Amino acid sequence: MITTIFRAAALFAFAVALTACGETATSDRTVRKTDSPAYQGAANPFVADGWKPGDASSWEQQMRTRAQGQNEYSRTTGG
Template identity: 40%
Template sequence: MRRLSATVALVSALVLLAACTEKPQTNAHGVRLDAAPWTGTGTKPDTGTAFTASGWQIGDRSSWEQHQKTRAQNQNEYNRIN
């Protein structure tokens, strides 16, 4: 009976420790972007998609950053209520 208890304890410990061996799920080369985020998805400089925010000029970094700041403020519940 003691041997069975010891075996069960050992197997349980091995199973618990096996969960600690999971490999990190990261890219070996790091994150790579094809283009800068503010360059848009259109093929021409003046085109966008249905998801392009109105007033945003594709390729304009400062306009993109301003829209990001505005979007972050719009998600702030305190600012939305007041």
Template identity: 45%
Template sequence: MKRALTTSAALIATALLLPGCGERSQAEAARLKKADAKASSGAPAEAKVYTASGWTQGDDASWQNQIRGRTQGQNEYSRITATHTSATESAPLAAAPASAPVAKAP
């Protein structure tokens, strides 16, 4: 029983440690990567259908404005505030009542 346990432990250790020996060098992968272009440089000419209006290819300022607008569209706080503001402009909220002192339980 003890021999079987020792053999099983040795096989498990070998199975866990052996894959590390076959790891490829990461320096090779770095050599194969190509340099990235700036995000504001845009999509290829055939992808113009998918670009947003108001954005000029290669213009960093228009790129930042597009990203800022998209981010604000995903911001729940600004979306709720805008909805709440437009709903309450026609009917203002009544003043909150003064809070009464809370009685302690016996």
């Protein structure tokens, strides 16, 4: 009876070890690369206000505004 339990546990451990060998690394996946700059963007109704697709200066201004909104020092009220 003990040998049966031992064999079942060994078989289970062997099966788990084999499944771990079948995993692929995430670095093996290919990433789609775009040739266009980020400010080109998509012309759809879901873009942020004040940003015009294709305009690099409005893109940079939008990124500055967005970063400033995430700045904890500017969000606190002097207290």
